[in-house]
Amino acid sequence: MDDRTTHHAAGGVIRRLWVTETPAFRKHMSRLDGESRRLRFAGAVSPQYVETYANDALKRATAVYGWFDDGTLRAAAELHGPMFSRTGEAAFSVEPGYQGRGIGSALMERIVLSARNRGMRHLVVSYLSENSPMQKIARQHDADIEFHTGETVGTVHPNFPTGLSLLREAIVESHGFTSAVVDAHVSTFSRYFALAK
Numbered sequence: 001m002d003d004r005t006t007h008h009a010a011g012g013v014i015r016r017l018w019v020t021e022t023p024a025f026r027k028h029m030s031r032l033d034g035e036s037r038r039l040r041f042a043g044a045v046s047p048q049y050v051e052t053y054a055n056d057a058l059k060r061a062t063a064v065y066g067w068f069d070d071g072t073l074r075a076a077a078e079l080h081g082p083m084f085s086r087t088g089e090a091a092f093s094v095e096p097g098y099q100g101r102g103i104g105s106a107l108m109e110r111i112v113l114s115a116r117n118r119g120m121r122h123l124v125v126s127y128l129s130e131n132s133p134m135q136k137i138a139r140q141h142d143a144d145i146e147f148h149t150g151e152t153v154g155t156v157h158p159n160f161p162t163g164l165s166l167l168r169e170a171i172v173e174s175h176g177f178t179s180a181v182v183d184a185h186v187s188t189f190s191r192y193f194a195l196a197k
């Protein structure tokens with residue numbers, strides 16, 4: 001069950017983020033409310049902490065995938081891990097008005113495919129034990145679940161990469177690249193027309 005790829009999820013588009021999209025990622029993270037921030041970072045953190053984190057995240061991560069609604073980034077899944085490592089770590093952020101619509105599940109599918117094609121054999125997700133949606137998503141991917149005090153660690157075991165899984169990722173990436181170019185043009189034209197008014 002680790003290689004289903006719902007490129008279009010809940011009416012939006014999932015695609016990889018470029019480092020140049022740090023401002024959009026920062027804005028997305030700033031729209032998380034206090035509870036979502038607490039669940040994302042497994043503890044209470046300030047908006048300033050999140051801003052500092054978001055400034056570097058796209059540079060530090062192995063890959064970050066975004067879910068876009070009408071060109072606006074509303075959810076993200078980050079894949080972290082040293083180069084050529086067989087273990088990666090994933091983290092998710094869905095904005096409050098978009099939670100419970102299947103977006104986190106779709107992002108998990110995307111990130112498992114990405115981890116698989118990078119040869120990762122273990123994909124770790126840490127979350128607060130009360131985080132039922134995250135727990136359900138981990139279980140849907142047959143994660144080994146370990147309970148610690150207040151925190152749960154789910155480890156998903158991606159399959160070995162195959163020609164088909166690589167092809168699947170190449171197809172969704174090329175579609176994502178086209179979406180990114182369109183988004184960039186729309187944003188440039190909007191700015192141009194706003195200035196011309």
Ligand SMILES: CC(C)(COP(=O)(O)OP(=O)(O)OC[C@H]1O[C@@H](n2cnc3c(N)ncnc32)[C@H](O)[C@@H]1OP(=O)(O)O)[C@@H](O)C(=O)NCCC(=O)NCCS
Pocket residue numbers: 035036037039040041090091092093094095098099100101102103104105106126127128131132133134136137
């Ligand atoms: C946790 C999170 C990523 C889940 O994403 P989501 O888009 O809200 O979740 P989905 O809509 O894909 O739902 C996943 C499952 O949880 C269930 N679910 C959704 N909201 C729920 C809720 N409030 N309580 C219980 N179950 C819930 C869904 O029904 C679904 O289960 P199903 O497939 O059996 O129907 C998202 O809510 C989020 O970003 N929360 C804040 C940050 C966070 O917690 N990050 C995770 C730690 S890194």
